[in-house]
Amino acid sequence: MEKKSFKGYIYLLPSIIIMICFTLYPLVRAIVMSFLGDYSIINGSYKSIGFDNYKDLFKDPDFFKSLRNTSIYVICVVPASICLSLLIAVLINNCKKFKAFFQTVYFLPYVTSVIAIGIVWRWMFNSNYGLINYALGLFGIEPIQWLNRPEYAMPALIIFAIWKSMAFNILIFLAGLQTIPEDIYRAARIDSTPRFRVFTRITVPSLAPMIVYSSVIGMIGAFKVYNEVFSLFQGKAGPANSAITIVYYIYDKFYNSYKYGVAAAGSVVLFLIILAMTQIQLRVTGEKKKN
Amino acid sequence: MTTKRKVINTVAGVLKYGILIFGAIFTVLPFVWMISSSLKTPAELVAAPPSLFPEVPQWENYxxxxxxxxxxxxxxxxxxxxxxxxxxxxxxxxxxxxxxxxxxxxxxxxxxxxxxxxxxxxxxxxxxxxxxxxxxxxxxxxxxxxxxxxxxxxxxxxxxxxxxxxxxxxxxxxxxxxxxxxxxxxxxxxxxxxxxxxxxxxxxxxxxxxxxxxxxxxxxxxxxxxxxxxxxxxxxxxxxxxxxxxxxxxxxxxxxxxxxxxxxxxxxxxxxxxxxxxx
Structure with missing residues (x-):
C-alpha cells in the first residue's frame, strides 16, 4: 500500500458531513434535550436542567403501557415469525419445482409500503365487512371487533406484524440453507434418518447463526414499531390507546403535545434498549467467528 | 422402495405443497384483496358472502x-x-x-x-x-x-x-x-x-x-x-x-x-x- 495521506478524507467528506449533521449531532442533542425541562424547539428556551423529563416519563402510565405493549409485541411477533419462517424456508428449500415462484411470493411483503398495506389490513379487519371475520364466520366464530375493542387491538397488530416480518426471515433462512452441504443430507438419507430428526439434528443447528441473527434484528425492529400501528389504527394508537408503543409514545409527545424534553427522554430509553440488543448480537456473532 | 415408504413420501409431498400453498395464499391475500376491492362497486364491497372478484371491474374507481x-x-x-x-x-x-x-x-x-x-x-x-x-x-x-x-x-x-x-x-x-x-x-x-x-x-x-x-x-x-x-x-x-x-x-x-x-x-x-x- 502507498504511504498515508489525507486524500482519503476528500472521498469521505460528503458522508462525514451528513453523518455529523444528521446522526452524531442529533444524537448528542437528543441526550442533552432529555435533561432540559420544558424545552421548546421553536426558540430553544428551557426552564430547568435535571432529571425532570425522566421523572415525568416514569410517572406517566401511558409510558408504562407503551413499554408493556412493545414487550408483548416483541415476545409474540419475533418467535412466531421465526418459527413459521423456518418451516416455510425448509419446505421451499425442499421443493424441486416452483422454488423461485414461492421465494418470489413470500418475499413480497418486504418491499411494500407498510402504510398502504396496513390500510388494506384495516379493511380486512373490519368487523362488519372484513374478510377475516367472514372467514372466521365459516367456522362458526362470532364477528370480532378487531379494531374497536381494546382487548383485540394488540392481537390484530401482532397478526399484521407477523405477516409483514416473515419475508425477511424466510429470505435469510433460505440463504443459510443453501450453505449446508448436500452431503450431510445424503448421508442421513442413506442411514434412513427420520425427517424430523434430520430437521432437529442437522438443519436447525446449521442455521443457528441465522436464527440468532434474525431474532436480534427482529427484536430491534420490533422495539421500534410505529408505522404498523399508525396505519392499522388510522393514525391513532388503537381504541383507548390500547396499542400504544414506545415509538408511538415518543412521537406523540413530540408532535402532538410539544413535550420535546419528555420525547427526548423516551428516545434515550429506546436507545439504551436497542444498544443492549446490539450488544447481545455482537457478543453472539463474535462467538460465531471464534468457533 | 417399499409401499409403506412410498405412501409416506406421497403424504409428505402433499403436506409440503399444501402448507406452502396455504402460506402463499395468506401472503398474497392482502394484495389480491386490495386489487379486488379497488375494482368493486360500493354494494359489492359490503355484500355477504364477499366475492373474490367484482362482477364488472370498476376501472373508473381509479x-x-x-x-x-x-x-x-x-x-x-x-x-x-x-x-x-x-x-x-x-x-x-x-x-x-x-x-x-x-x-x-x-x-x-x-x-x-x-x-x-x-x-x-x-x-x-x-x-x-x-x-x-x-x-x-x-x-x-x-x-x-x-x-x-x-x-x-x-x-x-x-x-x-x-x-x-x-x-x-x-x-x-x-x-x-x-x-x-x-x-x-x-x-x-x-x-x-x-x-x-x-x-x-x-x-x-x-x-x-x-x-x-x-x-x-x-x-x-x-x-x-x-x-x-x-x-x-x-x-x-x-x-x-x-x-x-x-x-x-x-x-x-x-x-x-x-x-x-x-x-x-x-x-x-x-x-x-x-x-x-x-x-
Missing amino acids: KTAWAAAPFARYFVNTLIVTLCTTCGVLVTTVLSAFAFSRLNFPGKKTVFALFLATLMIPGEMLIITNYETIINLKWIDSYKAMIVPWISSAFYIYLLTRFFMQVPESLYLAAKVDKCSDFKYMIKIMVPMNKQAIFSIAILNIISSWNAFLWPLLVTNSQEMRVLSNGLVRFQTEAGSSTELIMAASCMLVMPIIIIYLFLRKYIIEGVTRGGLKG
Whole structure:
C-alpha cells in the first residue's frame, strides 16, 4: 500500500458531513434535550436542567403501557415469525419445482409500503365487512371487533406484524440453507434418518447463526414499531390507546403535545434498549467467528 | 422402495405443497384483496358472502380516486425525492467505500468503526433533533428537507466496502504503475466491476425512499409538497367510507414497487441477503 495521506478524507467528506449533521449531532442533542425541562424547539428556551423529563416519563402510565405493549409485541411477533419462517424456508428449500415462484411470493411483503398495506389490513379487519371475520364466520366464530375493542387491538397488530416480518426471515433462512452441504443430507438419507430428526439434528443447528441473527434484528425492529400501528389504527394508537408503543409514545409527545424534553427522554430509553440488543448480537456473532 | 415408504413420501409431498400453498395464499391475500376491492362497486364491497372478484371491474374507481386528490402531484414529488436521494446515496456510498477499501489515510480504522457504530443508533431517536435542525435551516416544506438527511447511509457504505475489498489489490497496484489516478481507477475499474452490487443498493434505496412515511410527513406542511404515502393517509381520512377509492389509492402507492420487484427481484434479494448475512 502507498504511504498515508489525507486524500482519503476528500472521498469521505460528503458522508462525514451528513453523518455529523444528521446522526452524531442529533444524537448528542437528543441526550442533552432529555435533561432540559420544558424545552421548546421553536426558540430553544428551557426552564430547568435535571432529571425532570425522566421523572415525568416514569410517572406517566401511558409510558408504562407503551413499554408493556412493545414487550408483548416483541415476545409474540419475533418467535412466531421465526418459527413459521423456518418451516416455510425448509419446505421451499425442499421443493424441486416452483422454488423461485414461492421465494418470489413470500418475499413480497418486504418491499411494500407498510402504510398502504396496513390500510388494506384495516379493511380486512373490519368487523362488519372484513374478510377475516367472514372467514372466521365459516367456522362458526362470532364477528370480532378487531379494531374497536381494546382487548383485540394488540392481537390484530401482532397478526399484521407477523405477516409483514416473515419475508425477511424466510429470505435469510433460505440463504443459510443453501450453505449446508448436500452431503450431510445424503448421508442421513442413506442411514434412513427420520425427517424430523434430520430437521432437529442437522438443519436447525446449521442455521443457528441465522436464527440468532434474525431474532436480534427482529427484536430491534420490533422495539421500534410505529408505522404498523399508525396505519392499522388510522393514525391513532388503537381504541383507548390500547396499542400504544414506545415509538408511538415518543412521537406523540413530540408532535402532538410539544413535550420535546419528555420525547427526548423516551428516545434515550429506546436507545439504551436497542444498544443492549446490539450488544447481545455482537457478543453472539463474535462467538460465531471464534468457533 | 417399499409401499409403506412410498405412501409416506406421497403424504409428505402433499403436506409440503399444501402448507406452502396455504402460506402463499395468506401472503398474497392482502394484495389480491386490495386489487379486488379497488375494482368493486360500493354494494359489492359490503355484500355477504364477499366475492373474490367484482362482477364488472370498476376501472373508473381509479379515475375517481386520482381526481379526488392531487395524486399526480404526490407522484411527481415522490419520484423527485426518491431519485434525488438514491443518486446522492450512490455518490456518497461509492466514494466512501472506495476510500475505506483502497485508500490509506490516518485514522481510517477509527472512522470506519465510527461509521459502523452509527448503525446502532435508532433513527427514531434522531428524528426529534433533525426536525429542529430542519426548522433552524428554514428547510420546512422543501425537497431538500426530504432528501439531504438521507443521502448517506452507513449501512450501504459498509456493504459496498465489503464488495470493493474483494477486488484484487494487484489491479490497483497495476493501475498505479500505469499512472492511473485514484479517481479514474474508481470510476473506470471499481464501479464497473461492482455494478451489480451498486445496482442492488440503488434498488433497495429506491424502495425505502418510495415507502418513507414519517419524515416527509414531519417536514412538509403544504399539499404541494406531500409525497404519496402521506397523501394516501390524508386521502383515507377525507374519503371516509369510500373503501373502493382508498384501495385504489393504496394500489397506486404499492404497484410501482411491486412491478420493480417482479422485474428486478434478483438484485433485491441479492442485496438483502448480502446485507443480512454480514454477521
